[in-house]
Amino acid sequence: MNHVLNVTSEIGKLRTVLLHRPGQEVENLTPEYLQKLLFDDIPYLPIVQKEHDYFAQTLRDNGIEVLYLSTLLSEALHTEEIKKQFVYDILTESKISVDDSFYVIADYLLSFDTSKMVEKIMAGVRKDEIEHMKKKHLYEILTSHYPFYLDPMPNLYFTRDPSAVVGNGLTINKMREPARQRESLFMQYIVKYHPRFANKDIPIWFNRDFEYPMEGGDELVLSKDTIAIGISARTAAKSIERFTLNLFHSQSDIKRVLAVEIPKSRAFMHLDTVFTMIDYDKFTIHSAIQDADGKMDIYVLEKGPDNETLNITHKTNLLETLKEVLGLKEILLIPCGGGDMIAGPREQWNDGSNTLAIAPGKVVTYDRNYVTNELLRTNGVEVIEVLSSELSRGRGGPRCMSMPLVREALD
Template identity: 55%
Template sequence: MENAIRKPEAAEDCLHVTSEIGRLRSVLLHRPGPEVENLTPDLLARLLFDDIPYLEVAQSEHDYFASVLQGNGVEVLYLEQLAAEALTDDRVKVEFIRQFIAEAGVENDRLRCALADYFTGFDNPSLITQMMAGVRRDELSSYPNSTLSDRVHDGYPFICDPMPNLYFTRDPFATIGNGITLNHMRTQTRNRETLFAQTIFAHHPRFQGAHIPCWFQREESTSLEGGDELILNDKVLAIGISQRTDAASVEKVCQRLFADQVSFETVLAFHIPASRAFMHLDTVFTMVDYDKFTIHAGIEGPLTVYAMTPWRDRTGAVRLQIEPLQQKLETILERYLDRKVMLIRCGQGDPIHAAREQWNDGANTLAIAPGEVVVYSRNHVTNKILESYGIRLHVIPSSELSRGRGGPRCMSMPLVRDDA
């Protein structure tokens, strides 16, 4: 891994994303680590997995992914490295440990104190790795099971659960313009992930002195996840109302963006079925070129789109105008993007190919430039279709990474893109 401490020359160099397809310059990844080895069949549902990836192969596949990005001029930063570097002094480290323990579901004071002592003994990189991996009960063997709570929970193997979803860096926060949404995740399992982003933006030297607007806070009472946030251009956002993102969260983001008078003029709220198979908007819909999108045909029938635009009342307060859009999706996109568009259907719309390849994220592409995307090798039907439309593909191996139900876009959080 390269040294992540590189002070950008100007604040806007820290974060700048006004497009899904502008040439990618800087991206945040997380290389799968020992947290994946702490998955067991009994914990799959609790930790939001359907299967257990083989870590050694998953890491090899992820390294290939990173090398493709780096080979195309993208600066690759790693969540685990930035988080360790953000613990810039003892005060920051102590507060970070305190907050992590508070959100890990540790129930009694003696155990919290023992866990704090345990964490304090690690250097910063080892601390971050251990937190992500989770803490097994046998790793705190010196702690006596003296309370009723200890004895009742003695059969559960973890004091702090592992965080295997971390390699999907798209979700805990999202870059919009020169700001972020610091997300409140749907489940407690994933909401702890946002602590790392919060600490990085508050304390990492890379971001010191930069004014970073926050369009959403992790303390919100409603959920928002980055896989539901797509930036169609510098004036139009698409945000999914999904299994993981609430309609109220979409309204909050709109209010704050419009109140700050940034360039965005319209938010298209895509209401997709609340399904594990669909999960986020980007599992069924991504942008691959100025006028081309991947889509899973299975959402087109039940999809409802609302256009949200600002207006100001007599006091100057920003209000939202909400317009249900009844047209076909192509027509809606053409209206707001002011160009003809083409929807490229995952698996060519075939009910067998489409269902299988959408499950393995055939519609979840990562654009590194207009008309140039990273895709999973296993989605060969959709990949051939994309190529037939002139899309340049960077194909990466995917047998183990795909077991977490996320594709190349899910595994990457762009920090800086060129304007498209």
């Protein structure tokens, strides 16, 4: 493993991971704007930070290098020119018109040292912070009740979604919802300018300038030659095709992509909220993604004859498809909440299926999902529970909160 990025499975021993410790952006949530910012509730910041620190320390205790998004971004913005361009890009992506207010807000952000500026961009800029701003335009008068010049970014602690490592390359994702679209800009700057990644010829399999969305919670690296991607509320079929064609044009290890269609709902936001790989032959699953006969729509994408098209095969049996692509005789699907009509949906809502494998058969889960956790243990999985009373309010579990950068290759 000579690559600075290397993920060829979901279960290889995790070596390096990217996290974001929740900050002031969470305190800038208010009931009126929860829906706009994609939250259902307001986490209590001191406790959500304590729980996140516990999660990070759990990973360190298991020999995993923990990197933080804010630190990497601050280190990437190492010249005034890069720092200024980043601020301008953030304001442009935030739909702040290029007029006097644009430059006033830019100057305000640039007045901070780099690390404080990054924290401020993440937290958002309130209107009462820049009192001398004059409302010269009609749109400014009409929106004067709105408290922010620059919206907070409370979803940042779900580092899985804006970008994902596939093989030795990266997807820098087009996020579906406006509240999250700026997030992938962070990784774009980190990869381009941070000394750890710059000039390392990292392949970009999918870029954030594509018209249609794709998010990392839908991307699962099942093996060195097979990727699964959810066709979900957040990832479009056209993006999956673009990603797949880019992969096939640029490398030869990955042979196929499974496009797995799941219900497009808030509860089933990404594929990894209803389906994760936890061992060579074990997966968690929320039973509601299959019909009464255990069927669902799966599309196997492989190289077409001319390298510009794809061969697409329709499958309906997840278990048999997994056996086929992974070359296994048996596979165990472990249902969230034991498949119980009450415990299943309740624990799926609290990310009982969003397990983070840190080695084959060894996973990190939320402590609150006790039915699922006990079932995992019964089936021979080592379960490490982390605190979750406030973290879970953001609707994302341990896999959502982590972006693996390096995993050991499987034997």
